[in-house]
Amino acid sequence: MTFQNTHSFALQLDAADPLRAFRERFHIPAGPNGQPAIYCCGNSLGLLPKNARAAVEQEFRSWEERAVEGHFHGTSPWMHYHETLTDATARVVGAKPLEVVVMNNLTTNLHLLLISFYRPAGKRYKVLMEGGAFPSDQYALESQVKLHGYAPDDAIVELVPRPGEHTLRTQDIEARIAELGEELALVLLGGVNYYTGQAFDMAAITRAGHAAGAVVGFDLAHAAGNLVLHLHDWDVDFACWCTYKYLNSGPGGTSGVFVHERFAHQPDLPRLAGWWGHDPADRFQMKKGFRPMPGAAGWQLSNGQIFPMAIHRAALAVVEEAGGMPALRSKSEQLTGYLAFVLREAGLPANELEIITPENPAERGCQLSVLVHREGRALFDYLAAQGIVADWREPNVIRLAPVPLYNSFEEVWRIGQAFAQWANRSAR
Template sequence: MTSFEPTAEFAAQLDAQDPLRDFRHQFHIPPGPDGQDSIYLCGNSLGLQPKTARAAVERQMQNWQELAVEGHFRGDTPWMTYHERLEQATAHIVGAQPLEVTVMNNLTTNLHLLLVSFYQPTPTRYKVLMEGGAFPSDQYALETQVQMRGFRPDDAIVELVPRPGEHTLRTEDIVAKIAELGDSLCTIIMGGINYYTGQVYDMAAITQAGHAVGARVGFDLAHAAGNIPLQLHDWDVDFACWCSYKYLNSGPGGVSGAFVHERFADQPELLRLAGWWGYDEKERFKMKKGFRPMRGAAGWQLSNGAVLTLAAHEAALNIHEAAGGMVALRRKSEQLTAYLEFLIRGLALPAGTLEIITPQDPAARGCQLSILVQKNGRQLFDYLMSKGIIGDWREPNVIRLAPVPLYNSFQDVQRVGAALAEWAGRE
């Protein structure tokens, strides 16, 4: 890892050596209070708008204007198969085969659809394992799925919590809990990255442990897709879903992705909630009774794609592919995050004032650092905002900062460090 220095000159040198530096100019960066570009470290909540997104959406607006209903079948991007245009790039991002992925709906809708298929409890095998303090949508989805199957959430849902005095989960503790639950465990559903701490879970080890006791294993990849390298197929994950509006930069409420391992591709008998667009496309327009799903993840589709959001998503995916995919992005991401960590740890502050609760091991984190502020946390967050540094505040006292490799620079990170040092000097 690079030996860092806190100076603006050093950061400028790193930027000059960065092969991805020009991708920053492919995004609209909001202005700060001084009218200059803000320092946007909030891609873990909403990614920036690609400059190509507007034209991509306008292209489909034009098709709608000129072709109307015939746009489903005519033109250079027929809407009926538009989602298929995104399969290859999506598969690259999550480490899957094109058959195993589809782009549809939004994240929580897809989570519910997948849980219908992969949480099928019996009177003795009905437990669900998740991380404690998971994002509320995941908690609510599981509560209601469990209730609909006739079980009590406080009995069926088992939550993993860190050891006393620790902020993150140990893989050995997760694996031990899976073994302890044994044949009572029906399904594991965890975030690939914990939204609060930024911890990356060992998805391969969790999947292996879950399968060893006969459980289905899935992941919510909202904070992982486009952030860290994923190998869902090779890890043997059963199912997964993710949003596209964070690190994939596809717009607020943008379309979601879903993964179903290829071993389920030819299991039409697998219980699911069905819709017209998931029906075998060769027979779809015959309007027959009796659901016959498409092969693979496409068989979980419900309705025809929301073309305007798919168009914005395609524009963003094209940038992601042009940057070299996750290998190139991850290389820069690790260095950006390490530089931010170096600057925070170098502050002259009393012990315990600021604590990074994200793991120090680069393999156990993405680009987010979660900073626990013991005193005046909200005031620090507001101070950073006044300097044009856009991060994310999470109650009760955590500031999340995420330097995204596609559009953040080392000079961005250096300026954050300088602002924190200025604040530290006032404390």
Template sequence: MPYQNSLDFARQLDAQDPLRAFRSQFLIPKGPDGQPCTYVCGNSLGLQPTSARAAVEAEFAAWEEHGVEGHFRGTAWMHYHDTLTEATARLVGAKPVEVVVMNSLSVNLHLLLISFYRPTATRYKLLMEGGAFPSDQYAAASQAKLHGLNPDEAVVELVPRPGEHTLRTEDIEAKIQELGDSLALVMLGGVNYYTGQAFDMAAVTRAGHAVGATVGFDLAHAAGNLLLHLHDWDVDFACWCTYKYLNSGPGGTSGVFVHERFANRPDLPRLAGWWGHDPSDRFQMKKEFRPMPGAAGWQLSNAQVFPMAIHKASLAIFDEAGGMPALRQKSEQLTGYLEWLLRELNLPADELEIITPADPAQRGCQLSLLLRRRGRALFEHFAARGIMADWREPNVIRLSPVPLYNSFEDVWRIGQAVAEWGQLPV
């Protein structure tokens, strides 16, 4: 698409946008001037759907009216997580038996690692990206220790080539092949939180399986952002949060994917909980654990109804918008426009550099700006102009125009703000 740097052009794109009406389904914080801000922090916390409050209030009303019988009346909390299954499967490219919504992200990651990181004396390496989100680093190290291993020896980190900011797929594949029979697990983020790089999950999964390793992904920055085909890619397991691109509230619930080949594997080691037990005799309170088929067998506890109510409201918006194919199409245009505007400024690379890949297939809707000078000044410049961005130490600003509620005019205003900052005296 040939872009233009003008407000009229941005508004023309907005007028032609088939998803423009969805912006009104979200509550946008106010900027310093009392007007809705330009919110580009969806990769950290998504905005509140206007339907969220009513969704939770409905469950408050059910609690008030029914008490404990709410588990069986009305929306029937007993089966509440089931109401999220179909939409979740569509979101991540899975079969319904392969997904469940439960717990929170780090909890789910640990539960899955208990089952899928099974090191032996000779096959014990865990491969992950260097600079992964700290929770993933902590999880990998603590799981290695749990098996009596030294994390410095068991956990192998991928780092970019000298002078580069992101990983090359061929280098990931080469490292997997190099580790070979010593590799037990490949665990990457679907999108690196810092650089915004989206990994080729299909290629990584093929490479891992070729050497006999298990492959899983933390999709915190990928779910609701990228087109995912977890079943077709043959991914073994994955998990994600719902409070970023899925707009389901701070500390919101989490999703899990376990490939259907493990659906009827009660022999898999796992940390068992009552809600993962076969529901046909769950209430007989038998001592022996018999897991439900599929991802649901990893459940520990009954549904977190209030956060799940918000998530259910948000998933309905995704379906109404046409799902990830429609959202991804707009996302590529929004992020592409932002990238074009920033590159048109021709700012010196030693001052501002976009470290997110330029190839749309290797990124979601995030652009990470590396600021070698005056980084905090730009962040504060944004804030003063009602642009809510995300600062990451030591010198990166992350901008994430989200297709459900960001506009092309939002993106144009960011470009204008960077242009103003570039003219400020050093």
């Protein structure tokens, strides 16, 4: 499609958008002028689905009316509540239902998975991750390698872009994996890098990691609900993600876990155990001796977080109604492509404004990271004054993430106009 930088063209795109009505399913915060903000921060926190309040209220009523019996009776008994999320979760990440479970929070789940899948032995002890990964991933890996008696500076190998580049090349990742070879125990990358917005070729990376004899896992915090994923078919060993970004499940919301089915029936696989991961057939007999449930559910520790899960269930229902990830991704590619176009049209020279997210749609999701070489914070504040909610990352990056469920093409056009106005203002 040939884009046009006009208001009428943006309105035409909105009129043809099959997902346009889903914007009304979310609460849009007000901007400084009292009008709905242009919310492009779904990569940090998704908006509140309007059906979430009723979903939580239903569980309040169950608690009020049944108290402890709510675990076993009612519309969705809490004993099995996590199971109501399984099928939709599997579709979001391209997995079999056996391979996924919703539980805990993201970094907690990452630690639980690392206990099982980072098993250094002999000379195979190193971990490969992207340089500048989100701090939680860095801290988790630092502590995990220390648990095994290694020094992080030795055991953790970081991937960095080539000089003068902002993102990693797949062939360079593959080459580094091959170079580490028999020293490599684990490859752990973000599916989408939080800072640059680069989406990694997870299938290729998994193949390369397995060829080197390593385990391969991904933190999908910025990928789940953003990209079309095929974790089972890609042969990924494990993954985890939060649900409060593109899956719109609330601040601090619950987390998802993927464990490939080849590990589903390995009860002796090392793990940290809890009673909710124990075989439910005799869970309430309170006996010694942990017997994990098959699949990802065997990594559960405690009974489910019902209220966060209720929000997540409501949010997943919206995703399903919209046609799932293929439908969302189809609009996302067009919406993000239009954002890149209007930003280039804004008139800011490359030595002042640079999009560091890959241009290829296959290598990015919703987010564009804009590197501002001059007066970046002032530009960010200017956008905020115009009612544009973006995200600032030190030292000089503005992240913009138009989300297909609730952002419009007209909003993207208005973002381009704000950048153009800033360019004219700066020129004076």
